[in-house]
Amino acid sequence: ESVVHWFKRDLRMFDNRGLSQASEKAKEAGVPLICMFVVSPQDYQAHLTSKARVDFDLRTLEVLRADLGELDIPLYTTTIDKRKDVPSHILQKFQEWGAKHVFCNIEYEVDELRRETKLIDTCLQQGVDFSPVHDDVVVAPGSISSGTGKQYSVYSPFFKSWVKHVHEHPHLLVESPAPSANPEAARKKFKALFDCEIPSAPANKSLSAEDRERLASFWPAGEHEARDRLDRFLAEKIKSYQAVRNLPAANSTSLLSPHLSAGSLAARTAVRLAQQANSSKRLDGGSAGITTWISEVAWRDFYKHVMAHWPYICMGKAFKYEYSNIEWEYDDEAFRRWTEGTTGFPIVDAAMRQVKTMAWMHNRCRMIVACFLAKDLMLDWRMGEKYFMENLIDGDFASNNGGWGFSASTGVDPQPYFRIFNPLLQSEKFDESGEYIRKWVPELKGIEGKAIHDPYGRGAQKQAEKAGYPKPMLDHKKCRERALERYKVGLGRS
Ligand code: FAD
Numbered sequence: 001e002s003v004v005h006w007f008k009r010d011l012r013m014f015d016n017r018g019l020s021q022a023s024e025k026a027k028e029a030g031v032p033l034i035c036m037f038v039v040s041p042q043d044y045q046a047h048l049t050s051k052a053r054v055d056f057d058l059r060t061l062e063v064l065r066a067d068l069g070e071l072d073i074p075l076y077t078t079t080i081d082k083r084k085d086v087p088s089h090i091l092q093k094f095q096e097w098g099a100k101h102v103f104c105n106i107e108y109e110v111d112e113l114r115r116e117t118k119l120i121d122t123c124l125q126q127g128v129d130f131s132p133v134h135d136d137v138v139v140a141p142g143s144i145s146s147g148t149g150k151q152y153s154v155y156s157p158f159f160k161s162w163v164k165h166v167h168e169h170p171h172l173l174v175e176s177p178a179p180s181a182n183p184e185a186a187r188k189k190f191k192a193l194f195d196c197e198i199p200s201a202p203a204n205k206s207l208s209a210e211d212r213e214r215l216a217s218f219w220p221a222g223e224h225e226a227r228d229r230l231d232r233f234l235a236e237k238i239k240s241y242q243a244v245r246n247l248p249a250a251n252s253t254s255l256l257s258p259h260l261s262a263g264s265l266a267a268r269t270a271v272r273l274a275q276q277a278n279s280s281k282r283l284d285g286g287s288a289g290i291t292t293w294i295s296e297v298a299w300r301d302f303y304k305h306v307m308a309h310w311p312y313i314c315m316g317k318a319f320k321y322e323y324s325n326i327e328w329e330y331d332d333e334a335f336r337r338w339t340e341g342t343t344g345f346p347i348v349d350a351a352m353r354q355v356k357t358m359a360w361m362h363n364r365c366r367m368i369v370a371c372f373l374a375k376d377l378m379l380d381w382r383m384g385e386k387y388f389m390e391n392l393i394d395g396d397f398a399s400n401n402g403g404w405g406f407s408a409s410t411g412v413d414p415q416p417y418f419r420i421f422n423p424l425l426q427s428e429k430f431d432e433s434g435e436y437i438r439k440w441v442p443e444l445k446g447i448e449g450k451a452i453h454d455p456y457g458r459g460a461q462k463q464a465e466k467a468g469y470p471k472p473m474l475d476h477k478k479c480r481e482r483a484l485e486r487y488k489v490g491l492g493r494s
Pocket of ligand 1: 245253254255256257258260261293296297298299300303361362363364366367370388392394395396397399400401402403404407
């Protein structure tokens, strides 16, 4: 007999609700704990998972496997080509290992919820108790609602209610105990499982050796790295977070998003430790830096609640259905220039090139490039949403969809449609000295002063031309007018 924990997007031993409960159950029953992880290439395809993200997850698994091994807990890993075969394969494994109890942490995307619902039924028929557990978010979807009992679709009241709920349920931030060691005999009994190697990435999700090396040095994987990064951020940066978080050159944010997405850090751990660093016991009191950062982590919860409540957003539908009639452009060349970072708008190009190198982009820049795509280029925001998922190391459906909905004004708590970022003003405000632009658009390195934000409009034309930097691909003022008109017509307000 055994108890099983099925890892998905919770790739850590520390403070893991499902794993902790599985370990307790195994101890209680006096049977070994077995862990498993399934690589599903079709899931990667369906979720548009980036190569960088697949690589990060697999590197995280290596760390996890070693840590579990120290406790004589095996991590069974395998690749199942066809998505539909995953449930039957894991059921077969449960039988083979004599599993009576199986735990996993819930993923709130619609396909995953459906799969788990079916698994609960099938397991029941086989006498296996299958328990999906809330872990991915601090406050589980469904536990807070507005005064009229509705799901929040605006962030500020959501956050207020979120804070109140956590204060009233302090156990939500309590750390889950790490798993206990298996009896030594488990190693002999499950020798084949201990010998399991972490699978390689499927061919179409495999990074080149050069990219792999670069990304591994930007983004070391595993929960120890996540904890170190969090500790450093809390010690060195969080206090000034509120003041400088919007400046992409300041390196002032936590850079924890890949870990929160892969689950090598729990949102709960992040909030608990941030709170402990605060002088106030309240999540919304004390240091402005700390409370602002906690409220950013709560945005992640917000978007997961939205997804769980309105699953149609997982199916390519705008949250605001009245925005479905906007006329978008489908201009491949314009889209290509956006992805390549050759729009002629330095702040946009810097941001898009940051993604190409780091598989990550600063939040302010995500908003700038998303607004540029949807409102200046009038390209369908779903093209940008897809490109982000396919290229970000922290790609997360709910946060990404939420961010695109915000920027294109089609989502929950969106920017009003008539708020259209002027890329030049954004650039001057958030990258005043041009340090970020010079870093990511090296051909503009030699351009001094304010001309960095708009070399062709501010007297640095010759230098820009010589360096091969393109002219702006559009006239922002005209495009702004076009966007206002298209949104008005789409909404039937013209
Ligand atoms: P910090 O500023 O240190 O914040 C801490 C954590 O809070 C983040 O790691 C993240 O988990 C969460 N967080 C912060 N801001 C947001 C936000 N606006 N929405 C949701 N969670 C937030 N975030 C992703 O994790 N995955 C995505 O695929 C993603 N796509 C986005 C697309 C667009 C168009 C926009 C505007 C935002 C997107 N975000 C996404 C949110 C945000 O940009 C990143 O979480 C943030 O830049 C990550 O950097 P950090 O870890 O240094 O953040």
